Amino acid sequence: MPEPPAPAGLAGRQDVASATRDGPARFSGWNLTAADLSRLDLQGCVFERCRAGQANFANAGLAETQFLGCDLNNSRWAGASLSSAVFRDCKLTGALLGEIRSFGLTFERCLLVSAQLPGFSFRRQTLDGVDFQGADLAEADFREAVLTDCNLKDANLARARFEGADLRGAEIGPIAAGDLPRFKGALISRAQAAIIAGGLGLKVV
Template sequence: MSDTPRTAPAPEGPASRLEVERVLGGGEGPVRFVGWMLAGADLSRLDLDGSVFERCRAAQVDFSQARLTEARFLSCDLNNSRWTGARLSSADFADCKLTGAVMGDIQALDLKIARCLLVSAQMPGMSFYRCALDGVDFEDADLRKADFREAVLTGCSLRGANIVDARFERTDLRGADLGELRLADASKFKGAIISKHQAAQLLAGLGLKVV
């Protein structure tokens, strides 16, 4: 999308769905929401393609089935937000809090996530195919059947995450914190690239030492 987002002045106090719809209908192209208070707002099914959300307080906001292709979220509080069925292809999350977010059935090709908290987030079946994930905390997140193929995880944490049936073929996990590794965990990361230190942790379960 080539259109430069137009900045919408933040209203005083919490913003409702009606106010967001009014801004969207007040001109052409995407909108830049700076400092908006959107906590608990129902923004489901809205067309927000290309929009920018910067320093917004949006805990428990509902983006279910919203169109958010190429949207950007910068330094936002999105804790316990809901995203079920949203379109997030080429979306960008940076320095955001997404603890407890519900992100099932999302369309998210080429998703970008950097320095974000996704602790205890619900993300079953999420696609991170070929994504570059930098500084993302997935601790205790539900990542069942997630697709991490060919992704690169740098400074990320998967401690306590549920990765049952997740795919890690050619995933670079050398810069990730995988928690306390046991030999039984090896099959969960089948096909992944790990460091010598991580390999040593796995082999330690057999009583072997890497030198």
């Protein structure tokens, strides 16, 4: 895979389009802050240690693309195709990830603090080191997922589903009584059970 040198200073849409004219490329250390990459075909590319805060990836073709150690804070992704894409060791605080095509998309050791992920499916995924604190996960699907070293505190979990999930490695807050059926069959630790019971006004002795 070709690895075009990073331009001096900010790189933009034309730089990326030119680098991928003949197919996928590896972008290492590029500064793509606030770049408009919407609707570009970036399938199979690799972005490594890139700065792309506030970048616009809306409606871009990103299937099987890898983002490794990138700053993607406050980036926009609406309508993007991210099937089988990988985010590893990335910062995605405040990212807008609603309405994307995400079959097979994986997050590993990523910050998704205050990110927008309504309706996102994590079903049967293994999530390791993902921080969802304050994220919008309304109607997200975590059924049969395994969460290790993850943080769900203060996240919006309205109508999210956790049936059969293994939550023992996640930080969770109190759960309302009306939400308990959506956690049927989930595995939790004794400490988590105490937090949930406390939120329901019960005392664990």
